[in-house]
Amino acid sequence: MPEATSPYDVLVIGAGYAGLTAMHELKKAGKNVLLLEARERVGGRVWTKRFDDGSYVDLGGAWVGPTQDRLYALTNEFGVDTFKTYDEGKSTQFFRGQVKRYKGLIPPLPVGALLSLDAAIKKMNKLSKTVNLAEPWATPKASKWDSMTLATWMNQQMSFDVARQFFKIAAEAIWAADPAEISMLHALFYTKSGRDLDTLMNIKNGAQEERFVGGAQTIANRMAATFSDQLIFNSPVKAIVQTGDLVSVVTDRQTYQAQRVIVTVPPILQNRIDFQPLLPAQRAQLIQRMPMGSVWKCYAIYDKPFWRNQGLNGLAATPDGHITVTFDNSPKDGSQGVMMGFVLGNQAKEFSGLSDEDRKLSALHSFATFFGQEALKPIRYLDHSFMDEEWSRGCYAGLMGPGVWTTLGPSLRQPIGRIHWAGTETSDIWNGYIDGAVRSGERAAKEIMMYDV
Incomplete structure (x- = not known):
């Protein structure tokens, strides 16, 4: 193991919006912090x-x-x-070999299919309101919703194939996944996390x-400029070792030590880090099951x-x-x-x-x-x-398939010793979005400040 540095208060791993925000908050609190990033740039999945x-x-x-x-708030601050x-103007639909132009939000579908589609959207919005965002596994009927995929629910709700096709287009655009890959509970959680389906689908008020x-990375670049001397690029983390009162973070070039660590990389990439001692079984299972x-x-x-x-x-x-x-x-x-x-x-x-x-x-x-x-x-x-991309392996975010929220969900945000977790996947509000990443960084920084670091 490369020789260790003098201990920091906190090490933050990953310079996407979650890591940058955590760093920003901890710096404001006067903490001695270092940010490690595998890439040559900040922003993560914002580039x-x-x-x-x-x-x-x-x-x-x-x-x-x-x-x-x-x-x-960050937009204003920076x-x-x-x-x-x-x-402005008309939207376009290409369906069954025909191009159609239309005004407003309602696509030119056959009336029966349109009514079926509208009813399914309203039903999903209504069901999503029952979700416990802080603890989705505690949602009424959580087991029922988590035992089926979004695709299963769609097939139950919509008898018109055309309605299902256009609901699928919207679902794919929202989750970047086929509805058959996503737990219905995750779909309901995500919908409420971003207000409702209408908000997630729309431009105006959406x-x-x-x-x-200047692009979405501009805020990230300006944030990073305020602590450029405490940001190290090209430093993928190989191992995180907890011993007593310290955590050692190992890269190819250097070992860093801190009282606490915030890991912000996507769950799937956490599998590439050698945690010592091993992560608890629930955490290990969770990050294996969030593609x-x-x-x-x-x-x-x-x-x-x-x-x-x-x-x-x-x-x-x-x-x-x-x-x-x-x-x-x-x-x-x-x-x-x-x-x-x-x-x-x-x-x-x-x-x-x-x-x-x-x-x-x-x-x-x-x-x-x-x-x-x-x-x-x-x-x-x-x-x-x-x-x-080696340091993302997909977008927009890690997803929950059937059974994951109800069996492994509690370990998503739970600190393990001196390791804390952030990233948009851990946010209860605007999960999967940049705003969710920002919120997760703020939450992790607050967790750290509860301790005498």
Whole structure:
């Protein structure tokens, strides 16, 4: 084991929004803290890719919306502006070989299917209100909901295949997973965590209402600049060793010691750390059973947002092809047209098997189907998947399949000796979102400050 440093009060592992927030709070409290990050950058699953011409795209988390108060607080504290996501004009639906344009939130589906879809959304919102966010396993009927998948519930609720198809599109966009992979209890928990399905799905008054001028990583960069001398990059943690009153954190280059440690990396990556003594069986089982979501973001950049001239808002949905949902991700001033398409769930797994060129052809074909032949000639195309990133292995967040919340949920946030847990997966409010990550960092910092560190 490399020689150890003098002990810190706290070591924080992972410089995503959870780790940065924990660091920020502990620094304000006067603690001697060090932040270790495996990558060469901060932000974690929030990454703003910049180009030589000054333009940028968000390859990870990108939006902020109503009730995401902790993220808005950081936005104000670090002087980052936001702007409304473009949604003026008609939305687009491609279904059964036909392109249809429509105004408002209601897609042009057959009446029976539409009523069935609406009833299922209302029912899920109602059921989600019964969830105990702090202790989902204590929810009334928790065992019932945790014994089935979201897909099972959907099949019970909606007799119309069309309704199920469009509910599935929304579910994949919300969880980056197939409904058959998610526990119904987890779906209800997540829905209440972000208010309701309407909030999670919508732009106006929803989770996608605003974006950040300069990209979503801007706040992270500004936070990190305030403690750059206490942030070490390229330092993956190999082992965490608890002995007596100290915790040793081992990297390839150095061993660091502290009175307490906050681990903020996704649960699935905690399997790569050698914990000594071994993690308790419940914790070990939990992190084995929280796979990450599956998603690609596909970007086509044009010299202008040409779809706006057609009276379109850039929103599209379809059950066909790889890309099933699109958003207008153009800059605030509309100086370029940036079309973003999501490839989600099982489609994302299939997409990962394609060559670079075939992924591009598939994405541009989808954009052209929605918005016309002009979409085939972008000035730049790129796509990205956090599934291929060593220090994420997926996005948006770790998910709970059937049986996990009710049998292993209590160990999600429970400290183990001097090790504390953060990350958006541990948040009871806005779980899976940047705001959830921020809240988890604040909670972990408060836990630490309860002790005489």
